[in-house]
Amino acid sequence: MSPDLHSFVFLLSVALILLTPGPTNTLLALAGLGLGLRRALPLLAFELAGYLISISSWGLLLAPVQLQFPWIATLVKVAGSCYLAWTAVKVWRDAKLLQTPQQRTITPKVLFVATLLNPKGLLFALVIFPPHTFEVLQSYALTMAAFACLLVPVGALWIGLGHALNNRHLRFINPRKIQQVSAVALGMFSAFIAWAAFR
Numbered sequence: 001m002s003p004d005l006h007s008f009v010f011l012l013s014v015a016l017i018l019l020t021p022g023p024t025n026t027l028l029a030l031a032g033l034g035l036g037l038r039r040a041l042p043l044l045a046f047e048l049a050g051y052l053i054s055i056s057s058w059g060l061l062l063a064p065v066q067l068q069f070p071w072i073a074t075l076v077k078v079a080g081s082c083y084l085a086w087t088a089v090k091v092w093r094d095a096k097l098l099q100t101p102q103q104r105t106i107t108p109k110v111l112f113v114a115t116l117l118n119p120k121g122l123l124f125a126l127v128i129f130p131p132h133t134f135e136v137l138q139s140y141a142l143t144m145a146a147f148a149c150l151l152v153p154v155g156a157l158w159i160g161l162g163h164a165l166n167n168r169h170l171r172f173i174n175p176r177k178i179q180q181v182s183a184v185a186l187g188m189f190s191a192f193i194a195w196a197a198f199r
Contacts, residue, residue, distance in 0.1 A: 006130070010130060010143075011146060011150065013128050014128060014146070014147055014150050015150050015154065017120055017123065017124070017128065018154040018155075019154055019157075020120075021185070022120060022189060023084050023087070023115075023118055023189050024047055024050075024111065024114055024115045024118050024120075025158045026182050026185050026189075027087075027106050027110065027111050027114055027186075028040070028043065028044075028047065028106075028111070028159050028162065029158050029159065029161050029182065030162055030182055031105065031106040031111070031159060031162060032158070032159035032161065032162025032163035032164075033163065033166060034105040034106065034162075035105050035106070036163055037160060037163040040159045041159060042108075043106065043111050043155075044152055044155045044156065044159075046109075046111050046112040046115070047112075047155050048151055049112060049115075050111070050112045050113070050114070050115025050116040050118070050121075051115055051121055051147070052144060052148075053116060054115065054116050054117075054118065054121030054122075055125045055129070056125075056134075057121075058122050058125035058126060059125040059126070059129065060134050076117070076122070077119060077193050077194070077196060078194065079117055080118065080119060081190045081191070081193040081194035083113060083114065083117050084114065084117070084186050084187075084190035084193065085186075085187060085191075087110065087114060088183045088184070089187075091182060091186060092180055119193055119196070124147070129143055
């Protein structure tokens with residue numbers, strides 16, 4: 001496979017995985033719904049930070065250790081599952097506060113931790129990123145830069161999707177129901193991650 005084709009497959013794989021519905025994307029959509037487009041966009045910096053730390057940790061530190069201690073990956077998945085379950089309950093409870101003075105929003109900390117524990121980070125580090133990414137500093141920097149260039153527009157798309165649900169032309173869509181459906185989706189992601197941890 002030529003270098004250009006390798007690069008194309010890498011970029012396409014990253015884009016498709018980032019576009020896939022998951023805990024981080026669900027929270028971004030909820031932020032767009034609750035905060036609005038302009039106020040939610042800065043959350044992308046916390047998503048990027050969460051992914052960079054997660055991917056770097058797996059690729060640089062944990063991947064070699066995981067070969068000797070496979071339970072480390074299981075432990076990370078269980079921790080991620082528990083955090084998502086807690087977040088799902090919180091999102092469900094907060095649905096009744098939408099469009100009231102007590103409305104709570106998706107905070108940078110919640111998004112950062114959910115992204116940090118997102119199993120997509122493990123997938124990027126051990127499967128999608130080129131094998132030499134974590135061996136050469138220049139390769140690492142270029143790969144992470146390409147990743148960031150894809151993450152920002154994809155994350156903005158999810159925020160925009162959530163924001164669009166507040167559009168007056170879409171008043172037939174109930175934001176409270178959307179948030180409850182999102183909570184159920186987060187719960188399902190949590191259950192799937194827990195199941196995958198013990199397969």
